[in-house]
Amino acid sequence: MSELQNFSNSLDETIKDSNLTEINTDLFEVLVDSFLEDGVAKDIPIIGTILKLGKFSMSLKEHLFLKKIVYFISELKDIPPKKRNQMVSEIDESKTYRIKVGEKLIYIIEKCEDHISTEYVAKFFKAFLLEKISYSEFLRCTSIIQNIFIEDFEYxxxxxxxERENRWNEYFSDIEMNLVNAGLCGKDLGEISVRDQDDWKASDKYVVEGGRESLYITDIGIKIKKILK
Structure with a gap:
């Protein structure tokens, strides 16, 4: 079995069946310091898999991956295993998605810049498990968090x-443009109207009105704000 398959199966099993009530972010330091192979580590398949892989010497990559995994699963501890199992199994057995949830999450967590980004991914996944968003929306949320400067996202x-309308000769800020590029906000060019000039002394024959850009929050942006507030 490949390393990826081993990891994905372990994470799938962890999410579906493990009791995560004892998991918290403080566990990471304990695991790294002592390389525990029983107790909590034994009960959480994905943690046991990572620790066995780095039993004699854990590389920096494994160290950071373990930290992200602990932060991820700690967000899910309040959701009963039965509910987790039901939601994950629906995706795993679906003909719509060709990659099982465990493997997809490995790809996603691996790409997260740090454990802070991973926590946001976990909150989105929790929202999926609680049926606040669809699995497709979860994937869209993770794509956004992986492709935006984290401070802009938190802003x-x-x-x-x-949401606002630009004044004349005003431009959207760099942060606002980053939010647009990430898909959290959108720009809309208001309607433009042209009418005859009322002032016959004016040099312009016509008056052009409207056409100001406005900033609005996209549907997925609205859902993200609801999840995280």
């Missing part, structure tokens, strides 16, 4: 006045 989550 988006915390801001309450993003």
């Amino acid at each position: 988006f989550v915390q801001s309450d006045n993003l």
